[in-house]
Amino acid sequence: MNTTRNQLSFAVAIALVASAATFVFDISTPRGIAAAMPYVVVMALGAWLPKPRWVVAMALVLGALTAGAYLLKPSGPHEQFGILNRILTLCGIAVTAGGVVWKLRLESRVAMERARQGELLNLGVAIVALDMAGRVSLVNRAGCELLGLPESEILGQDWVDRFVPEAERVRVHEALAQVRTSGRTLIETTINPILAKSGVREVAWYNLPRLDEEGRVIGTISSGSDVSEQARAEKALKRTYKDLADINYALDQSAIVAVTDAAGTITYVNDRFCEISKFSREELLGRNHRVINSGTHSRQFFEEMWRTIAAGKVWRGEVRNRAKDGSHYWVDTTIIPFVDDHGRPFKYLAIRSDITARKAAEQKVAEQAALARLGEMAAVVAHEVKNPLAGIGGALQIIGSRMPAGSEDRLIVNDMLDRIKTLDLMVRDLLVFARPRPLRRVSVEISQLLRDTASLLTRNPEYTQVEVHIDAAEGGADVDAEQLRGVLLNLLLNAAQAMNAKGRIEVQALLRDSRWIISISDQGPGVSPEAREKLFQPFFTTKHRGTGLGLAIAKRVIEGHGGRIELQWPAGGGTRAVVTIPASGE
Template sequence: MIHAGALVATLAIFLIDLREPLVYAIGILYVLVIVMGLWTSWYGYPIVAAVVATTLLIVDVIVGWGPDTPAFIFVNRPLMALVFVATATLVMHFKRLERRWSADVQQLADIKRALDSAAIVATTDVSGRITYVNDKFCEISRYSREELIGQDHRIINSGYHSKAFMRDLWRTIAAGRIWHGEIRNRAKDGSLYWVDTTIVPFLNEHGKPYQYIAIRADITARKAAEDRLAQQAALARLGQMAAVVAHEVRNPLAGIKGAIQVLMSRRPPGDAEIPVMHDVVGRIDSLSELINDLMVFARPRPPRPGTFHLRPVLVEAISLLRRDPIGRSVEVAIDGDDLTLVADAEMIKATVTNLILNAAQAMSGRGRIAIRVAQQDRQCLLEIHDSGPGIPAELQERVFEPFFTTKARGGGLGLPIARRTAELHGGTLTLASPPGNGTTFTLALPIRALADPVGDVAPAAPVRRT
């Protein structure tokens, strides 16, 4: 289309130039035909157009030459030819720049496409406001692009890192240096994820940042594997210590308890020392329970599966709760179908007892516990919800850490053992605690978690307060 237009324009200029006297210099309009080379893909077009324009200019001079031809024709026509050549040179130069610019733009587009397909990318201004996020950022954060643009990264801050950590990050990039590290973030749905992060400042001519780009890689699985390895190493050491403690402490404790019980039997009724002795026996029992928990956690036995109905197991767990003073006044309701599981019934009972005992303790012995049973695909979902004050967000992940407890008494092993039991059955134990709405623990177990039973069912794991 451009070439046809250029040909028509060239013929029109030539015919007009032939009709008009030479003094009008109509041929200068050939410059416009040469400039049309900016819009054609033919790289040699400007030179060809300049040569054709110069040739037609010469033809016009020859045809229009006469006795009245002014002398300045010998000056302006060569100058016009030089203008044609100069214009063609400039157009070709601009075409080269355009090609180089197009190649650079294409390269940048390829780099962006490669980054977007392999990494989590975001850009921010100097104040930290998000100006761009790619699809992977939206996917891992569970936020839409509209929800993220204009916000700062506090929207995904998990609260895990200290203020000193964040200050060091900002000081580094504000100084124009690249920062690299690992960050734990929180998605919109509350789930946590780890990213290996590199933040690169874009600097202006004064060396000051005007924009930051953060390139991240999801390392959640790697961090989980590292945690498992660390836990396995810790468990190996804990198992050795537990064996020593069980041998060197549990047996003497039994002897001390027996001796105190003998002394109690010799005291007359109403003796002022008897309550003190009862308290000592209670403390010894608590210490024995802690040692039992330590053994169970450090050296868990494999499940011994059996086929059983879930509801009777829940009823037994509630009966165990009623034996504890903290659980006598708590209302407990069971809702849902009576599912049949293939699992270790005693381990499941111990897990449920631990969970409802924790719920009763969280409510200080007053409130309601709702147990809901449901089947989802091939899984049994057992939800235990209490009407207590809930668990603060910063503690929700820590409650599953061994030896972590917020209670004055307790070894902090109840919930870790419960989660270990779920994992041994191929399931999960999670919690949700929205502000002001109590706490819900969800035990998810495959309907046929284990193979069909062989042999007797083992004794239950000890019930422990966390």
């Protein structure tokens, strides 16, 4: 600022002195004398002025002095030459002033360009300019710092051969050639590695064509930022994503996974969940887990589970679920709550493993242990109870036959015979369960077998008010007719007793995919959730009188046929027994 002011003061002083001296010299000469040309020389002093407007002002002043001095001068010889001299002088002043103004503007533009270049070179990003041959013609301080080399070791170097890894050279050559030949900016930022002194660095480059004054491409200029840390972080993030994807894949392959929101609505299920539940993903999303509730567990069981996970704690347990086709499966379940900053769960992740086979094996072991105990007991019962019972029963029949018909004593004897008969049936059940006989398969018509079995129930005087409705498809099966009839009769008896020997039993038999599906439904009150898990266990019964072996025997017989038996409890009430057996004996 002070330099400009001093330069202006000095130039004005010189111009004033020169102008005054020239004017005095000019006014003292007669017209026609060529004394005006020094004004042009004085105008040349305008080159010292810092701004074009001062040059224009000086030109106007000198022009006025040139014209005014001529008018004030006395007449002289060759006056016509004086007029021509003045015209030439004014033109000289104008041309000189124009040249000085052009010079000043050019200097200003050069200064601005240098300032812009200085700013460019001092930017925090690396700047590298290449000529048409790809050699470095300019590099700023940030570029030197990025490469770790002084400017002298960078300028003149072939950029691609010296600073680009070999694997990337062809691609970088093509990109720079595209900028040079098309003259267009590469809009997309490209990330290319460079060979710096400290090693390979990842740099994000933005490439531009470099033009001369006539707009011709003379090379390229590129700005770059070191993104090595960002690139490493992105690679680490990608590795993390890959690891998570691998973990997720492994989890999907080995576990049954579901995610719900805080309200328990299913938002994600994996393929294994769909496979074991037999529901499609579309049928599960947006619903809750009640869709697979088997009814096995009590309400208190699930309330305790929800209390645990709602408190942000992990819950573990074994759950029996119901698939879409009605079959049941067991899962070992772990539910992990995801909590927000306030400790409130906002979603739940459930990881399950299929333990159906393990539960079946455990049940099988328990049954085998019970069978072992029963085998020992059966031997004792056969020798110590069954034969004496037969003797007692025969003796009572003889005594009863000698009593008058209708006498009170005879009624007591008959009641005793009924009790002995019941005890004999219990002993028979024990022997059947403890010593099962091999299957003797024959081909039977399923619909006829059902009708014959139903007639055994309806002919019993105790069940005259029970109606059995049968809807059975035509077709046969290779089964042990006697044992299967015993199973079906046991299920019909259970249904009739559940309705207190009064009501309607629905029997349906369908042949689907070479398997018979036989269902027996009653209109009774159903079974409590606590008892449902134990119904197939030996010696467990919900009846006032009974051995608790009927369903256990039925399960073993059906499984011996290669089928399965299960109990269901429809939402409308009652109990449904479903028996599935193959149509062939394979």
